[in-house]
Amino acid sequence: MLFNLYNFRNANLSVFYKLTIKFYSFLFNVFLLEIYNQIMETKEQILKPIAYTFGLFLGLVIILSLIIEPFIAQKIIFSILSFSATLLVFITGIKKFKTKNANKISLVDTIKIGLAIAVIGALIAALYTYVNLNYITEQTTSNNYNYAMLIIRTLSVGLIISLVTGLIVKNER
Secondary structure, eight states: OHHHHHHHHHHHHHHHHHHHHHHHHHHHHHHHHHHHHHHHHHHHHHHHHHHHHHHHHHHHHHHHHHHHGGGOSOHHHHHHHHHHHHHHHHHHHHHHHHHHTTTOBOHHHHHHHHHHHHHHHHHHHHHHHHHIIIIISOOOSOOHHHHHHHHHHHHHHHHHHHHHHHHHHOBOO
């Protein structure tokens, strides 16, 4: 009888310990979730101005490329210079995000910032192309394909550059 009472008492203690552990793990998870949300809000606050600024720079690089390209005879050299300027915009934006985020950046962060820059730059370039083709040069051919290809090309280049840059500069410590 004493043996059964002892097992019953241990069984109650183990249930108490299990409930206590579950309670503390719940509190710990809530605490971690709150910290994670604060970190993500901070990252979003850092991400937006960088994405807007460097997206504007990327849009200007694309617009200048579209304006200058018809007047250049050496297309290969121009393509290399244009790609170098695009690469510089993405790398500088990612490095700026890393320095503002206490020199910590993950691969996901680099892809986020790269795609954000690419989206804003592509939208600016598509807006310029639309205005240029419809109001300045008044070419009314099927330009929808041109807009879509411009946006898809910019997003693809942004994804590839941010992925490669992220693999090089990632630092999750």
